[in-house]
Amino acid sequence: MASDRIEAAYAAAKERFAALGVDTDDALRLISQIPISLHCWQGDDIGGFEGAGGDLGGGLAVTGNYPGKATTPDQLRSDLDVAYSLIPGSHRLNLHALYGEFGGKKIDRDEITPEHFQGWIEWAKAGNHGVDFNPSYFAHAKAEDGFTLANADKGIRDFWIEHGKRCREIGAAFGSALNTPAVTNFWMPDGYKDTPADRTAPRIRMTESLDEIFSAPIDPALNIDAVEPKLFGIGSESYVVGSHEYYLGYAITRNKLLCLDAGHFHPTESIADKISSVMLYVPEILLHVSRGVRWDSDHVVTFTEDLQNIALEIIRTGRVDNIHIGLDFFDAQINRVAAWVIGTRNMIKALLLALLEPANTLKAAEIAGDYTTRLVLLEEQKSLPWAAVWDYYCEQKGVPVGDAWLKTIRQYETDVLFKR
Numbered sequence: 001m002a003s004d005r006i007e008a009a010y011a012a013a014k015e016r017f018a019a020l021g022v023d024t025d026d027a028l029r030l031i032s033q034i035p036i037s038l039h040c041w042q043g044d045d046i047g048g049f050e051g052a053g054g055d056l057g058g059g060l061a062v063t064g065n066y067p068g069k070a071t072t073p074d075q076l077r078s079d080l081d082v083a084y085s086l087i088p089g090s091h092r093l094n095l096h097a098l099y100g101e102f103g104g105k106k107i108d109r110d111e112i113t114p115e116h117f118q119g120w121i122e123w124a125k126a127g128n129h130g131v132d133f134n135p136s137y138f139a140h141a142k143a144e145d146g147f148t149l150a151n152a153d154k155g156i157r158d159f160w161i162e163h164g165k166r167c168r169e170i171g172a173a174f175g176s177a178l179n180t181p182a183v184t185n186f187w188m189p190d191g192y193k194d195t196p197a198d199r200t201a202p203r204i205r206m207t208e209s210l211d212e213i214f215s216a217p218i219d220p221a222l223n224i225d226a227v228e229p230k231l232f233g234i235g236s237e238s239y240v241v242g243s244h245e246y247y248l249g250y251a252i253t254r255n256k257l258l259c260l261d262a263g264h265f266h267p268t269e270s271i272a273d274k275i276s277s278v279m280l281y282v283p284e285i286l287l288h289v290s291r292g293v294r295w296d297s298d299h300v301v302t303f304t305e306d307l308q309n310i311a312l313e314i315i316r317t318g319r320v321d322n323i324h325i326g327l328d329f330f331d332a333q334i335n336r337v338a339a340w341v342i343g344t345r346n347m348i349k350a351l352l353l354a355l356l357e358p359a360n361t362l363k364a365a366e367i368a369g370d371y372t373t374r375l376v377l378l379e380e381q382k383s384l385p386w387a388a389v390w391d392y393y394c395e396q397k398g399v400p401v402g403d404a405w406l407k408t409i410r411q412y413e414t415d416v417l418f419k420r
């Protein structure tokens with residue numbers, strides 16, 4: 001039951017938006033149908049459960065040492081449960097292959113099977129979460145020279161090809177158990193720190209490896225594949241095999257999803273403008289919503305103009321069902337559960353704001369060449385009472401309004417996290 005104050009603010013907001021031709025009830029109905037895929041790796045600094053504890057590699061870097069990090073699957077699931085309980089709506093989980101449950105045994109990446117993910121399947125079923133999946137092409141001895149699927153050594157390529165094939169099968173196992181397809185996203189760190197002499201050969205090897213991985217047909221109702229480009233990484237500053245052009249071509253010719261990670265382009269480049277372009281050529285896309293600070297730093301997603309533009313473009317395509325929204329950040333300097341909640345609530349908030357856009361009026365002004373009206377409306381929108389709609393949504397979904405959720409996190413720290 002919404003409190004009187006929140007109800008009254010919502011009623012006033014509803015009227016303001018109605019005057020602009022926007023139905024806030026519609027927006028609330030739509031927002032509750034957009035799942036966000038929470039990335040498991042924010043919960044433990046991309047540690048996983050292989051027990052190796054080696055170098056992360058792949059140019060991935062997590063800084064900070066906040067206490068309470070999850071070190072077992074049960075701890076990670078319990079942390080996720082707390083996060084989901086503070087986020088309005090029903091959401092998915094994005095799992096990496098190195099988060100299997102291996103029962104203390106050394107199961108290498110080319111040996112993993114759906115069996116190792118049974119615990120996750122059961123947990124996801126119970127919590128009504130769809131699951132997305134990721135092969136892990138880093139934090140492994142066979143990735144140490146910076147090359148996996150594009151490695152010049154055939155033995156190493158074959159090892160990673162087998163990993164990719166198994167990951168698709170695990171994705172399909174999630175899809176079949178949970179009745180919703182897993183998006184299995186392929187990101188490989190392959191690249192050179194310094195100027196390469198041959199940019200073509202690794203790309204040909206990458207294509208051959210990927211084609212081999214994708215050669216087995218899998219029902220798209222169970223698993224769909226995505227590929228994730230990147231401009232550069234730590235240790236691959238001069239050349240990344242899987243660049244934007246590379247994967248755009250690959251996704252179009254192979255009918256794959258293209259993953260756009262907000263941190264994977266030049267710092268002034270936004271993925272917001274890419275969405276409407278690439279969606280003309282690939283059937284669906286995956287987003288890794290992230291926040292780069294000066295580089296692909298994977299800071300917690302905040303309510304930036306970039307985030308708002310990404311959300312607007314998602315909604316403006318009118319094809320939100322073809323856009324899989326995942327998050328990709330990792331901060332170990334603040335409470336890790338709070339990091340999930342902050343980032344996910346911001347993503348949803350930005351989508352709600354986008355759903356409240358007076359789209360028809362704006363488009364009519366644009367078509368008429370009335371750019372003055374367009375700019376006036378776009379600017380006025382920023383101070384419309386959309387926050388009242390957001391508060392009402394939180395209350396409606398039974399999650400804390402405003403910063404009240406932090407209390408739950410503090411209690412969880414005292415009771416659980418700080419005792420680990």
Ligand code: RNT
Pocket residue numbers: 041046134187228230261288296328
């Ligand atoms: C790395 C990519 C990739 C990873 C995760 C852990 O630059 O963004 O998506 O962050 O797979």
Ligand code: ZN
Pocket residue numbers: 187228261288328
């Ligand atoms: Zn990413």
